[in-house]
Amino acid sequence: MNFSRKHLRLAAGLLGALFVGGVLAGCGNEAKSDEIKIGANFEMTGNVANYGAATLDGLKLAIKEVNDAGGVNGKKITIVDADNKSEASEAVNAATKLISDDKVKVIVGPAVTANVIAESQVATDNKVPVIAPDATSPDVTVENGQVKPYIFRSCFIDPQQGSVMAKFAAENLKAKTAVIYVDNSTDYSKSLGKVFKEKFEAAGGKVLDQQAFVAKDTDFKATLTTLKAANADVIFVPAYYEEVGKIVKQARELGITCPILGTDGWDDPKVADIAGADALNNTYFSTHYSDKDESVKGFVDAFTKEYGHAPNVFAALGYDAGKMLVDAIKRAGSDDPEAIRKALEETKDLKVGTGTITMDKNHNPIKQAVILENKGGDRVMVAKIMPDADWVGKSLPRGLWPPFFMYGSAE
Numbered sequence: 001m002n003f004s005r006k007h008l009r010l011a012a013g014l015l016g017a018l019f020v021g022g023v024l025a026g027c028g029n030e031a032k033s034d035e036i037k038i039g040a041n042f043e044m045t046g047n048v049a050n051y052g053a054a055t056l057d058g059l060k061l062a063i064k065e066v067n068d069a070g071g072v073n074g075k076k077i078t079i080v081d082a083d084n085k086s087e088a089s090e091a092v093n094a095a096t097k098l099i100s101d102d103k104v105k106v107i108v109g110p111a112v113t114a115n116v117i118a119e120s121q122v123a124t125d126n127k128v129p130v131i132a133p134d135a136t137s138p139d140v141t142v143e144n145g146q147v148k149p150y151i152f153r154s155c156f157i158d159p160q161q162g163s164v165m166a167k168f169a170a171e172n173l174k175a176k177t178a179v180i181y182v183d184n185s186t187d188y189s190k191s192l193g194k195v196f197k198e199k200f201e202a203a204g205g206k207v208l209d210q211q212a213f214v215a216k217d218t219d220f221k222a223t224l225t226t227l228k229a230a231n232a233d234v235i236f237v238p239a240y241y242e243e244v245g246k247i248v249k250q251a252r253e254l255g256i257t258c259p260i261l262g263t264d265g266w267d268d269p270k271v272a273d274i275a276g277a278d279a280l281n282n283t284y285f286s287t288h289y290s291d292k293d294e295s296v297k298g299f300v301d302a303f304t305k306e307y308g309h310a311p312n313v314f315a316a317l318g319y320d321a322g323k324m325l326v327d328a329i330k331r332a333g334s335d336d337p338e339a340i341r342k343a344l345e346e347t348k349d350l351k352v353g354t355g356t357i358t359m360d361k362n363h364n365p366i367k368q369a370v371i372l373e374n375k376g377g378d379r380v381m382v383a384k385i386m387p388d389a390d391w392v393g394k395s396l397p398r399g400l401w402p403p404f405f406m407y408g409s410a411e
Contacts, residue, residue, distance in 0.1 A: 036335040039098030039107040046086025051111040055318035062322025088118035095119035113137040129341045133321040141363040152363045154320040161263045161286045162195025170203035175233035183239040184212035192238035240265040245274025252279040277377035289354035290381040299353035320352040
């Protein structure tokens with residue numbers, strides 16, 4: 001998920017420069033000869049602690065499974081975790097500690113985009129690979145057109161979601177017109193709104209209006225009344241669950257009955273708690289996996305057995321990151337960070353918790369998205385969508401659509 005702020009990137013860069021020069025020179029704890037130490041830099045406290053904690057649970061399960069099976073290359077993997085407190089500056093501190101003091105070979109995390117970008121310079125300067133499980137902004141792995149050599153991810157990127165939902169609206173819902181309602185305080189929402197507009201219009205649709213709110217707003221009725229007057233076929237709301245629940249609830253109270261579409265920021269049970277099951281009928285959103293999908297049943301069952309509850313999307317992506325890492329270490333035949341980095345680049349057709357991953361040239365995984373429908377208090381998978389390998393990580397020119405493989409309703 002993307003909580004990027006441009007000023008955080010600048011602050012992170014300055015902090016990175018300070019820390020790399022001084023702190024990394026110190027001595028630390030050496031790994032035992034029979035273990036491979038990996039770092040887990042996550043949001044364990046602070047405003048997105050639920051994301052970090054769930055992702056770490058998924059990572060721990062993946063590592064437990066390999067250790068229970070005897071480890072990798074004759075060694076057990078040890079996780080050293082550090083709390084970045086949901087802050088970019090603390091993500092730099094945590095990465096510095098993990099590299100300098102704990103001597104980790106790889107870092108998994110953080111969960112959110114701003115914090116991954118913050119740690120990137122420290123990791124790159126010290127040639128330590130990073131796997132970001134949840135950060136969906138393209139800027140995580142590519143900056144100014146250049147691929148960051150040590151930064152990878154295990155989730156798809158924002159443009160894929162915007163394109164997926166535009167195509168779903170045009171082809172599956174047969175929508176001819178749309179309005180867009182974005183969170184102006186997040187790059188995540190604004191970029192998704194931009195991609196949706198571009199791709200929906202490229203498919204022959206027309207965006208009639210675009211409005212904005214900011215995080216923590218609570219009263220959306222005035223703007224929703226404006227959007228209602230446009231009488232569009234669909235409303236696209238690429239935002240996070242707290243505001244989404246209120247927007248959907250208030251839209252239905254105003255008599256807006258058309259489909260409301262969203263992205264993975266909707267993927268939280270709290271949306272239903274806020275909006276109510278009835279209001280959520282006829283809404284759809286893209287996300288990383290569905291626990292109703294038979295192909296991921298093994299992961300869901302294993303996680304439920306380990307933790308006593310079903311995994312959410314963050315746990316699933318943390319598990320994927322762990323599987324990616326284990327596979328890379330195994331193929332590298334070594335715990336050397338440079339060998340692991342090269343192996344991560346060569347990841348191909350790897351079975352993970354949410355499906356199958358092949359790494360593209362921009363260090364983004366080629367993997368499916370799913371579209372879920374909220375229906376009668378449940379979430380029904382209505383499509384599985386796999387982008388073409390040539391499209392992932394690119395911004396297509398206006399009018400070009402990536403090839404997709406669409407699957408029928410899994411209802």
